[in-house]
Amino acid sequence: MGYAYYVGLAINGAVEGLTIGLAALAINLVFAVGRFPNATTGDLMTVGAYAGIAVQQSGLRSLWLQGLAAVGASMALSLALYLFVFRALRGRGMLAPLLASIGLAILVRSVLSFFAGHDQYVFQLPIVRPIMIAGIPVQSYDLWLGGVALVCVLLVMAILFLSPIGRQMRAVADDLTLARTSGINVDRVYLVMWLLVGFVTGVAGMVLGVRTVVMPEMGWNMLLPAFAAAVLGGVGSPAGAVLAAMVVGIAQEMSTPVLGFTYKIGLAFMVLVVILAVRPAGLFGRVERVR
Amino acid sequence: MLAYITAVAIVFCIYALLTLSLNLHFGFTGLINFGHVGFFAIGAYAAALCSLNGMPYVVGFTAAAALAALAAWPLGLLALRLREDYLAIVTLAFSEIVRVVITAEEWLTNGVQGLPGIPRPFASLGIGGNAELAYLALVVTAVVLAILLIRHLVRSPFGRLIQAIRDDEVAVKALGKNPAGVKVRVFMIGAAIAGIAGALYAHYMNYIVPDQFLPLVTFYVWMAMILGGAGSISGSLVGAGVLIGILEGSRVVRDLLPNVMQVEMASLRLALVGLLLVLFVLYRPNGLMVKRDES
Numbered sequence: 001m002g003y004a005y006y007v008g009l010a011i012n013g014a015v016e017g018l019t020i021g022l023a024a025l026a027i028n029l030v031f032a033v034g035r036f037p038n039a040t041t042g043d044l045m046t047v048g049a050y051a052g053i054a055v056q057q058s059g060l061r062s063l064w065l066q067g068l069a070a071v072g073a074s075m076a077l078s079l080a081l082y083l084f085v086f087r088a089l090r091g092r093g094m095l096a097p098l099l100a101s102i103g104l105a106i107l108v109r110s111v112l113s114f115f116a117g118h119d120q121y122v123f124q125l126p127i128v129r130p131i132m133i134a135g136i137p138v139q140s141y142d143l144w145l146g147g148v149a150l151v152c153v154l155l156v157m158a159i160l161f162l163s164p165i166g167r168q169m170r171a172v173a174d175d176l177t178l179a180r181t182s183g184i185n186v187d188r189v190y191l192v193m194w195l196l197v198g199f200v201t202g203v204a205g206m207v208l209g210v211r212t213v214v215m216p217e218m219g220w221n222m223l224l225p226a227f228a229a230a231v232l233g234g235v236g237s238p239a240g241a242v243l244a245a246m247v248v249g250i251a252q253e254m255s256t257p258v259l260g261f262t263y264k265i266g267l268a269f270m271v272l273v274v275i276l277a278v279r280p281a282g283l284f285g286r287v288e289r290v291r
Numbered sequence: 292m293l294a295y296i297t298a299v300a301i302v303f304c305i306y307a308l309l310t311l312s313l314n315l316h317f318g319f320t321g322l323i324n325f326g327h328v329g330f331f332a333i334g335a336y337a338a339a340l341c342s343l344n345g346m347p348y349v350v351g352f353t354a355a356a357a358l359a360a361l362a363a364w365p366l367g368l369l370a371l372r373l374r375e376d377y378l379a380i381v382t383l384a385f386s387e388i389v390r391v392v393i394t395a396e397e398w399l400t401n402g403v404q405g406l407p408g409i410p411r412p413f414a415s416l417g418i419g420g421n422a423e424l425a426y427l428a429l430v431v432t433a434v435v436l437a438i439l440l441i442r443h444l445v446r447s448p449f450g451r452l453i454q455a456i457r458d459d460e461v462a463v464k465a466l467g468k469n470p471a472g473v474k475v476r477v478f479m480i481g482a483a484i485a486g487i488a489g490a491l492y493a494h495y496m497n498y499i500v501p502d503q504f505l506p507l508v509t510f511y512v513w514m515a516m517i518l519g520g521a522g523s524i525s526g527s528l529v530g531a532g533v534l535i536g537i538l539e540g541s542r543v544v545r546d547l548l549p550n551v552m553q554v555e556m557a558s559l560r561l562a563l564v565g566l567l568l569v570l571f572v573l574y575r576p577n578g579l580m581v582k583r584d585e586s
Binding site: 031036037085088089092094095096098099100102103104105106107108109110111113114117118224227228231260262263265266269270272273276277 | 323369372373375376377379380381383384385387388391392394395507510513514517554555558559560561562564565566567568569572573576
């Protein structure tokens with residue numbers, strides 16, 4: 001267990017962190033624009049992963065096609081959730097949409113497990129020999145998945161910071177009334193935001209599914225680490241959320257030899273509680289006062 | 292049949308205690324607590340460990356209430372500093388930390404294998420009914436005491452302060468009252484009631500494992516509270532009743548539909564809980580027992 005072991009853990013943690021980062025990004029979008037912690041984030045990922053598995057079961061072996069199905073399914077569900085539930089709850093404060101999102105998360109998961117059962121599925125991948133980089137064995141799939149996650153993050157950042165709709169989205173996040181008064185089509189902003197959330201969670205679900213196993217609880221289990229990252233990074237700072245998620249992911253993996261597997265899961269929750277106690281604004285966020 | 296009704300009634304009372312105490316947190320004080328199952332778990336393990344080590348039941352119940360209240364103390368302090376959405380996430384994380392600690396500290400809790408053979412009060416009365424009825428009397432007494440306590444709290448000057456804080460915290464401060472201390476105390480009292488519920492649960496089930504204390508239990512209780520109506524004591528009882536109806540009713544339905552598998556029924560039961568939560572938030576946010584124009 002030399003340094004190569006720890007570097008291996010760090011690389012594993014970084015890819016894990018990027019996956020959490022995608023979920024944190026999705027949480028951050030809804031937190032900033034829709035103003036509530038969205039508990040369906042994890043289950044949107046699960047639905048994406050199952051859509052990918054469904055394509056695989058139908059005999060299509062292309063990972064890209066499976067990924068496309070994952071993104072499509074998550075986007076469709078995200079849009080449906082907005083149109084049928086969250087749109088009606090706009091302006092009802094934070095708690096109503098949060099409770100609804102918890103109810104929807106439970107509903108989505110139970111419908112999924114009703115039809116797909118509790119069996120675990122895996123994406124069939126050809127076995128590849130790990131490539132050696134400076135004497136450290138690295139799974140080439142990890143590099144691929146990390147790359148896909150990174151591209152997805154960059155794409156969302158580009159939309160947020162370089163496109164007109166991204167600018168409008170940030171305006172709505174800053175001040176809804178002011179944004180509406182200055183002629184921004186708020187309905188369109190929400191629509192695009194939820195589509196973006198579906199896109200990000202679809203990619204996240206696929207990446208998570210390929211790295212681990214596909215089961216009904218897979219997304220829900222990502223929720224608290226992702227909340228931790230979103231809060232650690234600071235609400236309203238998408239880059240902060242992704243960076244924080246990397247920190248959470250690497251810290252979780254690196255702590256495994258010391259803390260053991262059970263406490264590894266607890267680490268993210270501890271980070272969350274400590275950060276909120278000490279610095280509620282997160283590492284990169286604005287200071288938000290109580291009430 | 293009597294044994295079945297008694298069993299359902301006992302479980303109903305335990306959920307009623309949880310719903311009532313959550314209602315004290317949220318309905319009366321506005322504290323958004325998504326970690327209620329954490330206090331429930333602490334109470335259950337405290338009581339189980341005390342009685343497994345040969346201590347009297349009274350010690351176990353006292354430890355359950357005291358430890359749950361103690362765990363709530365730092366959370367109550369945090370609640371003063373945090374925005375409500377952050378409090379929701381932190382309390383959820385708290386309950387998961389409790390579960391992780393219970394799972395990991397095997398020397399104390401026996402980890403995932405759980406604690407078997409927890410003794411039950413009145414077991415000497417004989418298994419065939421009397422023991423169960425005596426235990427039912429115990430849990431009913433606990434519910435009645437909790438209702439009296441909450442009613443007393445709400446109607447006392449302290450209670451008027453609680454509701455004033457929920458409705459307008461700044462105005463309460465301007466009157467020279469200290470909302471901070473009140474919130475922390477309410478948080479601790481509610482947690483203690485949930486701890487008692489945990490103790491009653493552990494003694495009734497005889498066997499507890501960490502997986503009985505998933506966040507899902509918290510959401511069950513939230514559904515019961517929202518369904519009955521936040522801030523309504525009778526609502527808590529109705530909500531807990533509907534919840535038990537769903538959880539138990541699906542078992543009855545399964546007996547009528549032998550083709551449906553057990554796991555599928557569990558999925559349907561869960562789907563119904565989720566759906567009810569969404570529908571009530573959308574169409575009847577004040578619950579069944581609270582009039583529309585109130586609150």
